[in-house]
Amino acid sequence: MKFEHYGLGIAKGMALTFEHLFRKPITVQYPEEKLHTSKRIRGNELVWFPDKCTGCGTCTKACPQGNILLVTHRSEPNRFIVDKFECDTGRCIFCGLCVESCPYNALAMGLKYECAKYRRGDFILNKEKLTASENHRPSAYFRPQFDADLPAQSLLLYDREEGGQKLKFLPLSTRKRGPGA
């Protein structure tokens, strides 16, 4: 292939690359600093509100994987006590259909996304692990009532300088490195 001015195209590309030397870095030092995820994030866990749950089992029917185990017994008339409520997050595909189907707002998606485990058994979330608490908070996926409590999503679209929606960082934890940090 013949070119009139050989090297012109490469010079143009190089000029563009050179321009990028003078812009501010957008890199996030991941384990130390973290960006805020979407408010509607479908994190790798489920959050359960035992006081709202009636044990109707709609979530188990909605699950495409058949992944939610629910065992109940009848106590007083028209009341179900939940004996067992388990979800294997190793098999869960986090589609959120169970949350969408729950008629009593008793189930929500979680916020956590760093859920690597050493054993497969640890992926199974039982009643205690599923129950909502201070460290186990729900996301606003299909639950707009939690929307106000969550921080705004940090978008790459907006520069750090631009007013209003800046890239927001979680507070810097003490910088530790190595295993177990």
Next chain:
Amino acid sequence: MSVKTEPFYLNIGPQHPSTHGVLRLRVTLDGEVIVDVEPVIGYLHRGIEKLAEGRTYAQNIPFTDRLDYLAAMTNNVAYCMAVEKLAGIKVPERGEYLRVIFSELMRIASHLMAVGFFLNDIGAMMTPVLYMWREREKILDMFEMACGQRMMYNYMRIGGMSQDVPEEFLPAVKKFIAEMPRYIDEYDQLLAQNEILLARSKGVGILPRETAVSIGASGPVLRASGVKWDLRKMDPYSIYDRFDFEVPTGQTGDCYDRYWVRMQEMRQSVRIVEQALKQLPGKGSVCADVPQFFRAPKGEAYVCIEAPKGNLGFYVVSDGSIAPYRLHIYPPTLINITAMKDMAVGWKIADLIIIFGSIDVVLGEIDR
């Protein structure tokens, strides 16, 4: 004494870094020149068509995400449209417009990925990919804002979409759409006249117009060969007849044309999103009233849409129960990959990777 030569057989893949997934190419070589190419597929087969028969219509939507995982939104749309056609459900106006906005953003993201990795195959190791991922990342951020995940969206529902977009979504799309043409200019500055790109891709892997039509290729592969075939124009589904856009076509059908067509299609998608944002009705329902375990009437329906990689079809048969009796998926890349032999024979082994990269293959869709 005469020198005896015989063909040499070479396996590329399934773990070759340039195969875009687990695909094996069985290549017959004469020295370095390709005599025959045979794609061997099935390494990522998960039996999604069979799995669908045991699940309700709503439960199948997350599985369609796993077909073409680089353009999951359009898979969702195609499946939901097929079920809607079967059951005669009408999507509300706002839902239709949001579907168009999401499909076109998905097309931009998928083409960015395709062009980036095509250049990666040429040998521009990672640099153009990272320029293009910068914009793809912004699109994925917006998708995460709307539906909670970056890849497996599960956003469309039968009758519309699962929930309305958050209020900060539309300003973000407006800003992105305003910026995007400038970024495409930047890619052009970086690539369009680059001697290495031109030397490696111009005239390489030509797919003649007649061959492209006869094998049933679609999408950018067909349009690069000079056939003006786009379902959004030819058979406007959804509300695509309300938008003004052009169908870019190539002239020779070589690898450069396939690259060029994708770049132009991104510009057209930006135009469509711009118009859709202008016409988007304000507050209103985004989903028709469809029960979770609804029963589709007996019958069958086939819907084919213009996915980023070509014509994506879903064929649904219902026997009146809560699950489809049969779901068949017509994937565009499976058809496009059959053009490999027509394109690659006669070229060298280094060109094979480029030709393969220019088709834009996703194995999740081929193997299903």
